[in-house]
Amino acid sequence: MTVLGYLANGLVFSSIIVLGSIGLSLVYSIADFANFAHGDTMTIGAYAALVTFGAVGGLGGAVLGLPFGFFFALVVGIAAAAVVAVATEKLIYEPLDIDSIGLLITSIGIAFIYRALIQIRFGSDFTRFDIRAQRPIESLVPYGVRVTLHDVAIVGSAVVLVVGLHVLLQYTDLGRKMRAMADNPDLARVSGIRTKRVKLWTWVIGAGLAGAGGVFLGLFNQLAPRMGFNLLLVIFAAVILGGIGSVYGAMAGGFLIGMINQLTPFFSTVVEALPIWPGWLAAALESLISIEYANAIAFVIMVAVLLVRPNGIAGEAAT
Amino acid sequence: MSALTDPKGAIAELTRPEGWVLGVSVAFLLFLLAALLTGALGPTYFLFLVGLAGMYALLSFGLNAQWGFTGLINFSVAAFFGIGAYGSALMTASGSPIAGGFNPLVGLAVALVVALALALLIGIPTLRLRADYLAIASLGLAEVMRLIVLNERWLTNGSAGVRGIPGFFKGWPVLSTFPEAMPGLRLEIVPGSPIFLEASFWQALLNVLLVLAFAGGTYLVLRRAHRSPWGRVLRTIRSDEDLARALGKNTYSFKMQSFVLGSLIMALAGVFYTHLNLYVGPGDLDPITTFYAWVAVILGGSGSNRGALFGGVVIVTIREGTRFLNDVALPIDPAPLRLLLIGVVIVAVMRYRPQGILPPQRELIWPSAVDGGGAPETPDSGVRERKGGGGDE
Numbered sequence: 276m277t278v279l280g281y282l283a284n285g286l287v288f289s290s291i292i293v294l295g296s297i298g299l300s301l302v303y304s305i306a307d308f309a310n311f312a313h314g315d316t317m318t319i320g321a322y323a324a325l326v327t328f329g330a331v332g333g334l335g336g337a338v339l340g341l342p343f344g345f346f347f348a349l350v351v352g353i354a355a356a357a358v359v360a361v362a363t364e365k366l367i368y369e370p371l372d373i374d375s376i377g378l379l380i381t382s383i384g385i386a387f388i389y390r391a392l393i394q395i396r397f398g399s400d401f402t403r404f405d406i407r408a409q410r411p412i413e414s415l416v417p418y419g420v421r422v423t424l425h426d427v428a429i430v431g432s433a434v435v436l437v438v439g440l441h442v443l444l445q446y447t448d449l450g451r452k453m454r455a456m457a458d459n460p461d462l463a464r465v466s467g468i469r470t471k472r473v474k475l476w477t478w479v480i481g482a483g484l485a486g487a488g489g490v491f492l493g494l495f496n497q498l499a500p501r502m503g504f505n506l507l508l509v510i511f512a513a514v515i516l517g518g519i520g521s522v523y524g525a526m527a528g529g530f531l532i533g534m535i536n537q538l539t540p541f542f543s544t545v546v547e548a549l550p551i552w553p554g555w556l557a558a559a560l561e562s563l564i565s566i567e568y569a570n571a572i573a574f575v576i577m578v579a580v581l582l583v584r585p586n587g588i589a590g591e592a593a594t
Numbered sequence: 595m596s597a598l599t600d601p602k603g604a605i606a607e608l609t610r611p612e613g614w615v616l617g618v619s620v621a622f623l624l625f626l627l628a629a630l631l632t633g634a635l636g637p638t639y640f641l642f643l644v645g646l647a648g649m650y651a652l653l654s655f656g657l658n659a660q661w662g663f664t665g666l667i668n669f670s671v672a673a674f675f676g677i678g679a680y681g682s683a684l685m686t687a688s689g690s691p692i693a694g695g696f697n698p699l700v701g702l703a704v705a706l707v708v709a710l711a712l713a714l715l716i717g718i719p720t721l722r723l724r725a726d727y728l729a730i731a732s733l734g735l736a737e738v739m740r741l742i743v744l745n746e747r748w749l750t751n752g753s754a755g756v757r758g759i760p761g762f763f764k765g766w767p768v769l770s771t772f773p774e775a776m777p778g779l780r781l782e783i784v785p786g787s788p789i790f791l792e793a794s795f796w797q798a799l800l801n802v803l804l805v806l807a808f809a810g811g812t813y814l815v816l817r818r819a820h821r822s823p824w825g826r827v828l829r830t831i832r833s834d835e836d837l838a839r840a841l842g843k844n845t846y847s848f849k850m851q852s853f854v855l856g857s858l859i860m861a862l863a864g865v866f867y868t869h870l871n872l873y874v875g876p877g878d879l880d881p882i883t884t885f886y887a888w889v890a891v892i893l894g895g896s897g898s899n900r901g902a903l904f905g906g907v908v909i910v911t912i913r914e915g916t917r918f919l920n921d922v923a924l925p926i927d928p929a930p931l932r933l934l935l936i937g938v939v940i941v942a943v944m945r946y947r948p949q950g951i952l953p954p955q956r957e958l959i960w961p962s963a964v965d966g967g968g969a970p971e972t973p974d975s976g977v978r979e980r981k982g983g984g985g986d987e
Contacts, residue, residue: 309729387937
């Protein structure tokens with residue numbers, strides 16, 4: 276594959292990571308804790324869509340190689356993730372009388388409950404959406420870009436969702452309230468914003484985006500109960516790179532981390548070509564920069580960001 | 595904490611959960627004893643479970659030294675445990691892809707040194723920052739460790755794991771041949787169901803003694819450390835880091851010490867596990883190990899070593915109980931069931947009893963201060979407590 280091909284793959288994977296990291300960052304800044312159940316919220320979206328798609332079928336026509344039924348399933352997946360997140364907030368998080376660290380630990384428990392229930396219901400094996408795999412788009416193959424119509428659909432939907440979120444944050448009343456709350460929750464409350472309601476809307480939006488990311492991840496790879504938890508590390512890396520609490524930082528961070536993740540094979544060919552001295556260093560780099568360690572590279576970037584610039588690209592003070 | 599505002603009520607409240615824990619433990623022991631005597635539970639397997647409980651208690655002590663003492667959120671317990679397990683396995687096993695065949699004491703030393711290096715490596719970037727950064731970074735560290743163990747076949751044998759691990763006492767004067775030297779015994783306590791005690795039983799007994807030594811030593815060290823001035827600084831950091839800094843303490847250094855101490859204890863648990871199980875594989879580094887330790891610590895009571903001990907027993911019950919349930923009653927895959935139980939326990943504890951079942955209250959006070967009726971020495975006891983509660987204690 277050429278550089279262009281890797282970049283195209285990176286764009287697709289980035290869209291998924293961006294959807295996940297925006298939600299995580301929103302919840303982080305407004306509900307004020309690191310939600311470790313975010314990855315499993317993605318899994319919920321994916322499996323809800325799987326069940327819906329299995330039930331309603333194709334519904335006639337198709338856009339971009341995806342039947343109408345799939346788009347319906349996508350909406351159901353988004354809704355399911357949002358409903359589950361709101362129910363969790365109402366039943367579990369809201370009655371808790373603990374600090375943000377306690378909430379963080381609780382969210383790990385929630386993550387396990389989500390995953391265990393999915394695993395009990397669907398088993399731990401991989402599954403796929405019942406959609407025929409597409410051939411790469413012919414006109415792009417000469418450039419070494421092997422993307423399918425499905426990939427185009429993923430990127431397009433992600434762009435629509437991200438632009439929608441941008442409009443919501445900048446130009447609507449709810450968006451202004453959310454930004455006010457992220458800035459200073461006490462001040463927001465004093466000025467008459469119903470913070471509880473805004474928090475619920477934050478959960479709806481954050482978990483909804485996560486659900487969409489989960490559905491697309493299932494379309495891009497496969498579905499498995501661990502899919503969300505496995506992606507959590509990458510999403511956290513994106514959020515920290517972007518700066519905790521900044522939605523636009525999360526978009527940038529998600530984009531970069533997703534790109535780097537998919538460009539790993541390209542980097543390994545670069546390392547092989549470079550004359551690195553001494554020899555053992557070259558060998559070590561060659562074995563470490565490989566597809567198996569794509570997630571580990573995200574981790575290394577995260578640690579480096581924490582060392583050099585803990586508040587990330589666009590975040591507030593971290594200490 | 596209610597102990598600060600109402601010591602009388604706190605003591606009355608304290609004895610009730612303690613009584614409960616005691617009652618449940620005694621009932622559980624009697625149940626196990628009955629199972630042992632009737633032959634339903636093999637004595638070797640029973641001792642293996644005791645060893646496992648000791649191992650989890652040790653793991654929980656390690657986490658308690660980090661989370662319970664200082665408030666550090668470490669989600670890579672499995673990684674440090676894995677370092678201990680793989681470090682000693684790779685040095686001692688006959689099936690090791692590198693070196694191998696060394697004395698288990700060499701393995702112990704190597705495992706601890708590697709764990710120390712790793713703890714420093716992850717502590718340096720994160721311990722200066724807010725507590726949740728350590729949580730995120732350590733979760734990542736655990737995943738990276740798992741990936742490395744899975745993929746670097748030349749070092750770790752990959753997914754096949756390491757076999758041919760000797761017992762911990764290999765090469766020791768008397769103890770290495772102790773299991774073979776002991777006679778095979780045949781006990782018949784309940785007529786018709788005899789119990790055999792053979793070499794494997796004596797081997798398991800040795801393991802239990804080893805973990806008792808490890809856990810007992812760690813317990814004593816931690817209890818002493820927690821009450822010492824050093825421990826008091828850690829407790830101050832846990833409740834208010836800015837305060838500790840305002841008092842002139844280098845909180846970064848104290849946090850690092852606590853993190854390293856806990857990580858070494860976790861590696862010690864890993865070393866023991868290697869010589870108990872005689873096989874290590876990448877599955878042992880699964881994140882679930884981390885959260886077993888977390889459940890043990892928050893259920894027992896963060897900061898409470900007794901609680902961690904109790905939590906260790908609960909974990910073995912969850913682990914083996916789900917397997918038993920799967921074999922006997924419900925055909926549910928034990929893996930998601932364990933996950934579900936762990937999740938439910940975490941949420942339930944945080945919801946209904948965030949301080950845990952056995953919160954550290956009297957543990958933190960020097961016994962002389964309690965028995966002699968003197969003023970409590972702990973710095974976190976307020977003036978009101980000294981005035982109101984001094985006479986009762």
